[in-house]
Amino acid sequence: MHTGLVHQLDFDRDGRTLDFLSIPFSIDRSPYFQLKVPISIIRNGDGPSVLLMAGNHGDEYEGELSLAKLIRRLDPARIRGRVTILPMANAPAVMAARRCSPLDGGNLNRAFPGDPSGTPTARLAHFLEKELFPRHDIVFDIHSGGTSMEHLPTALIERNDDAERHERALGLMRSLGMAHAFVADNGPAAPTSMGAARRAGSIGLSGEFGGGGTATIDSMAVTARALDNLLLAAGVTDEAVLGTPPSQGVPTQLLSLTRHSQGIYATRRGWYEPAVRLGDRVAAGAVAGWFHDLERLDMPEEPLFFAEAGIVISRRLHTHCEAGDCLIQVAEPVEA
Structure with a gap:
């Protein structure tokens, strides 16, 4: 029961x-x-x-x-x-x-x-x-x-x-x-x-x-x-x-998608601005977006860079972020 x-x-x-x-x-x-x-x-x-x-x-x-x-x-x-x-x-x-x-x-x-x-x-x-x-x-x-x-x-x-x-x-x-x-x-x-x-x-x-x-x-x-x-x-x-x-x-x-390095994660509270779209092919070192701190207006926005090349498969839609939030991910194309 x-x-x-x-x-x-x-x-x-x-x-x-x-x-x-x-x-x-x-x-x-x-x-x-x-x-x-x-x-x-x-x-x-x-x-x-x-x-x-x-x-x-x-x-x-x-x-x-x-x-x-x-x-x-x-x-x-x-x-x-x-x-x-x-x-x-x-x-x-x-x-x-x-x-x-x-x-x-x-x-x-x-x-x-x-x-x-x-x-x-x-x-x-x-x-x-x-x-x-x-x-x-x-x-x-x-x-x-x-x-x-x-x-x-x-x-x-x-x-x-x-x-x-x-x-x-x-x-x-x-x-x-x-x-x-x-x-x-x-x-x-x-x-x-x-x-x-x-x-x-x-x-x-x-x-x-x-x-x-x-x-x-x-x-x-x-x-x-x-x-x-x-x-x-x-x-x-x-x-x-x-x-x-x-x-x-x-x-x-x-x-x-097998490595944590294929994603970018927030390490503190902030506001994320993307630089790429879903489906874009990106190179390692390319700009993924910018992290803003609206509580520190004297500080410039921080550029974020992809650690790995690949195809952009997901991104966070909420601009406001907390530490640990996944901001964006790339996946590696592989042969069949």
């Missing part, structure tokens, strides 16, 4: 199901409160099994809005297999427009493998890794830069020691039709959804699709195209559901 996660889902039922994952969690205003996480299952017989999720962080909207559309538009009669959709996985964070859950401070993408007797975030992570992910061939978790960051659209997979599964993941990642992509190597114990998908035996795909705590025409278009392309590549559908033309032969530049 007071721990765990409960549901009444039938994963083998054909048609469209719209229901909730329920997590008991007593709060001040409601002692028998249950956190409700919406979930949809759309199934038509045997075939591929794909899990699509967004709202892992609550202030990343491209995936949330796109998956809400997909729930309404995906016709069970026109698919093969099963598509499970979690449009707002960290539901309390989505409703609060925050990165982390206001119920327990939980960052879902750092909570895996979770704990069935822990906080709501830990219980959800445990259910996803132990119960939901293993039911699916593919897990696609959609992210963006959130409220504080702007991010170059990039796809992501985790390196897999199984060569055949790794090649399958690479092929699916390229099928998304995104110009840039990462192969991350966070190790077998990674607390992320991609680490969880790998431990569950699924092929995990993720990516960053925008940022700024908003949805734009461009960020929604790249998200819709990636979803349509993935469902086509997985063999679930024969045509685009969200109305985007499939990408044909779009080259994907692989990137590497």
